[in-house]
Amino acid sequence: MSTTTASAATRPAPAATVKQRDTRRRRKLSQWGFIAPAVVFMLLFFGYPLVRNVVMSFQDFSPSTFFDGKSPFNGTDNWSKVFHDDLFGKALWHTIVFTIGSLLGQFGIGLALAVFFTKRFPLNGVLRSLILLPWLVPMVVSGIVWRRILDQDTGVLNSFFDTLGLGGGHTPWLTSPGMALFSVIMVNIWIGIPFNMVILYGGLQEIPKELYEAGSLDGASAWRTFRSITLPLLKPVITVVLVLGFMSTVKILDLILALTDGGPADSTQTLGTLTYQNSFVQLDFGAGAVVGNVLILISAVFAVFYLRANRSEGK
Template identity: 50%
Template sequence: MRSAWRPAPDAEGRTGGRSGAAARVRRRETMVQAAFLAPAAAFLLLFLGRPLIDNLTTSLRDATPAALLGGAASFVGRENHVRLFASEEFRRAAATTALYTAGSLVAQFTIGLALALFFRRRFPLGRLVRSLMLLPWLMPLVATGTVWRWMLDADDGVVNQALRALHLTADGVPWLTSTHGALWSVVLVNTWVGIPFNTALLYTGLQAVPSQVHEAAALDGAGPVRLFRYVTWPLLRPTAGVVLVLGAVYTLRAPDVVLVLTGGGPAGATRTLAALAHEQAYARFEFGRAAATGNVLLLVSFVLALLHLRAVRRARHL
């Protein structure tokens, strides 16, 4: 009679089979993820990667109209960057950009946060008011700048007419023609444009804060200030970081408000790096130096994004 004994299955073989199946599942998931990411990656490479490469190669060449019409611009290496960093107008534009960006961010974020906290309360027509607040951000910047330039006109502007009617000034304020006040006038307009964006994102972040946490802190005796400092702000900090980074990048790269209001004047008082690059490319036709200025803006934006990501990672490990 033949024995019914059979050798026990190899435990190592079972483990190997299971690991092989798991590896196949992981490969399949990776392929599915890559398939979903492929269209976005192709779009970024086509519409962002190619222009970035062209800008980099242009900054390394003597790209002037004469050189381009001659067939090819000669390679000059880092000469455009060296000449750019050595110029006084670049240093002045960099300082102006720092003041313009910092002033705009502080004002936009502070007012946007205050409005977001205000809109958390329910009141009649609250949704309609929140929707109307988006209009300044949705309007084209050229139209916004044109309207504000008319309003801030030193002679016929609505703002100066109102100040004269209230007997607060006799001659009017040179909002856009003074070398000392023009920059802050541009900051004012840019703040007005950016407030809806900050309010919308911060309001969305506040909606994600659990109401139970606020109720528990209020029962423990926390007042409005302590409630915001120890409960709301820590939970809102990731959203606030995104808002600040996006606001900084948008303010750095957009010359529209400056160009429409003052054109970079008077006497270069409002010329930011973005406005300087526009002037170099389309007024002086120094395409190589304009591309070098664009590289500086790109590098600053990249550094800001890296600092934000690093701060987010540190916050997760705390």
């Protein structure tokens, strides 16, 4: 019996088994062949700049050291300098207000429009297409156009208020520290409404119509139907919209630069504009790297939240 077992153990594997192993090996190699370009791209254009930015935040990176290639390690001096700067606290607060205000406005109006366009009426498709225009125009172009519209002396908006006799003919939309951040938020809401509307409209289309018919037979009001049927079934889409909206809003730079350039009196300074000013205006690359790392950390936290939300919804 033992002789038979030993001979079976030393017997070569069947040709079919070897062929299966070769097939699996080739399949794995082909899979890695498809993945490799994406991995290389991510490492070169995302991984390396991220690591370089972190290293730069611990170096004395000035214009002179940038050109001679000698950037001495200075520990946490850059971090201490940024965190003890009053402007950093103001920029962080403005970023929070700007992001929350933009998200609430974009989501609220976008959801209302998405629900509105689920009703059938003439020119429904045409109106939805027109609402997409702010989303299609480059943000810098939108910022320049709105800067002309909101101009205190020659802006169309103040002229319109003058025509209606509303007394807003000289409102300093972008030149008053108390109005500038509000104006920038309003412009960003205008730009972000189409994105929210399109995604939420697609989610509404996936809700079975039979549920609304059952609610109507039970005598549910429009608000009760919205609260008990629409919102619970739309929750996964709402999560995606809010998280993606946050990640795109918290780092906005070009719109603010086109509208106010961070002013007046730093009233619209955010973490994004502070990074730009430290790095490319004051040429303090170390401090700019610190603010950039804070911004990346905030975005990473919400990216993890987004992935977790997606995973939990997929179970």
